[in-house]
Amino acid sequence: MTDLENILKRRIEESGPISVHDFMSDALLHPEFGYYQRSNPFGRSGDFITAPEISQMFGELIGLWCVDCWAKMGGPSRVNLIELGPGNGTLMKDALRSAKLVPEFVNAMSLHLVEVSDRLINKQKMALSDHTVQWHSHFPEDLDGPYIVIANEFFDALPIHQFLQSESGPKERAITYVDDKLTYTTMAVAPDAQPFCNPAYLDKLEPGEIYEVCPSALSIITSIAHQIAEKGGAALTLDYGPEKSATGDSFQALKDHKYVSALEHPGEADLTAHVDFGRLADVARECNVTVAPITSQGRFLERLGIEARALQLSAKATDSQKEKIASDHKRLVSSSGMGTLFKVLCFHHTLSASPAGFRE
Numbered sequence: 001m002t003d004l005e006n007i008l009k010r011r012i013e014e015s016g017p018i019s020v021h022d023f024m025s026d027a028l029l030h031p032e033f034g035y036y037q038r039s040n041p042f043g044r045s046g047d048f049i050t051a052p053e054i055s056q057m058f059g060e061l062i063g064l065w066c067v068d069c070w071a072k073m074g075g076p077s078r079v080n081l082i083e084l085g086p087g088n089g090t091l092m093k094d095a096l097r098s099a100k101l102v103p104e105f106v107n108a109m110s111l112h113l114v115e116v117s118d119r120l121i122n123k124q125k126m127a128l129s130d131h132t133v134q135w136h137s138h139f140p141e142d143l144d145g146p147y148i149v150i151a152n153e154f155f156d157a158l159p160i161h162q163f164l165q166s167e168s169g170p171k172e173r174a175i176t177y178v179d180d181k182l183t184y185t186t187m188a189v190a191p192d193a194q195p196f197c198n199p200a201y202l203d204k205l206e207p208g209e210i211y212e213v214c215p216s217a218l219s220i221i222t223s224i225a226h227q228i229a230e231k232g233g234a235a236l237t238l239d240y241g242p243e244k245s246a247t248g249d250s251f252q253a254l255k256d257h258k259y260v261s262a263l264e265h266p267g268e269a270d271l272t273a274h275v276d277f278g279r280l281a282d283v284a285r286e287c288n289v290t291v292a293p294i295t296s297q298g299r300f301l302e303r304l305g306i307e308a309r310a311l312q313l314s315a316k317a318t319d320s321q322k323e324k325i326a327s328d329h330k331r332l333v334s335s336s337g338m339g340t341l342f343k344v345l346c347f348h349h350t351l352s353a354s355p356a357g358f359r360e
């Protein structure tokens, strides 16, 4: 039994089942035993690998995307570059290396990272030791000047509620402890979850069918969109999930690069849920920013020129490096890799032309 499982077991014995939302929140963010406090959650040697950890090309192209956005904003003398959930800091390190091609951008930029894990903040400090960085535990709403916000595999790590319809009315999926095992059950929708349990959605569900809501994703997107509507800028979110809102259970766990039961190793497996891109786009639109048509990661990276960058890197590479560049490239863009499952959402204030990577 993991340390966290012991804590959850005692809590359930004392106060009854806990919602999927609270389970996910503790399993990922418990200050002592949460998954993101572990020494090495991701990367080739961790439980899963993210796009920036696959290849430097990913972060480099995003760095150039940021510079392009800044230029299309008119090249302001101050701009806040903010990354949500920067993990090991790899994306930002690669992004800043390519952004340095335009020193005016780097001179205008103040760098902000939003992170809750102390362990990962230490990794980010090492990765970005050449830069001045301000860390925040929440998305900063009080900065002067426009915002460029990037988030890769951040929103899928935020806790979700799972609702279903029953004969006695709406219920929330929850977790209890039976026969020495964490097990799914249902419970009445808790008061703090009620505002998100929309009867219009529930009424369309088949018996047992689930619909998911991620309140913190909705509120963070709202905050970002308000800042961009007021101060200018753009936001770029890459993550996995459907382009249009869908029902179904997407709560899942990865350990040692394999899918495992979401309840089996609390604190020791990565837990995620699909990002509801359609809903996030609607929320942003309501804040009066322009939303670019959602695209796939594969198309986005191709439009940014990943093929040319792969060729450029290969030109100076050994044979085995060439093979790795080709397979990393394929993994990032192909539909058998991350190219189709992963989507890209961008919303922005007035720009002189569409943001790179999207067709508008």
Ligand SMILES: C[S@@+](CC[C@H](N)C(=O)[O-])C[C@H]1O[C@@H](n2cnc3c(N)ncnc32)[C@H](O)[C@@H]1O
Binding pocket: 036, 042, 050, 051, 052, 053, 084, 085, 086, 087, 088, 091, 114, 115, 116, 117, 120, 137, 151, 152, 153, 154, 157, 158
């Ligand atoms: C799946 S990792 C992605 C890391 C990185 N973006 C990458 O692509 O490699 C999720 C990141 O979000 C951070 N995180 C999770 N929940 C958070 C929250 N509520 N606020 C801030 N950061 C959070 C984690 O600590 C981690 O850095």
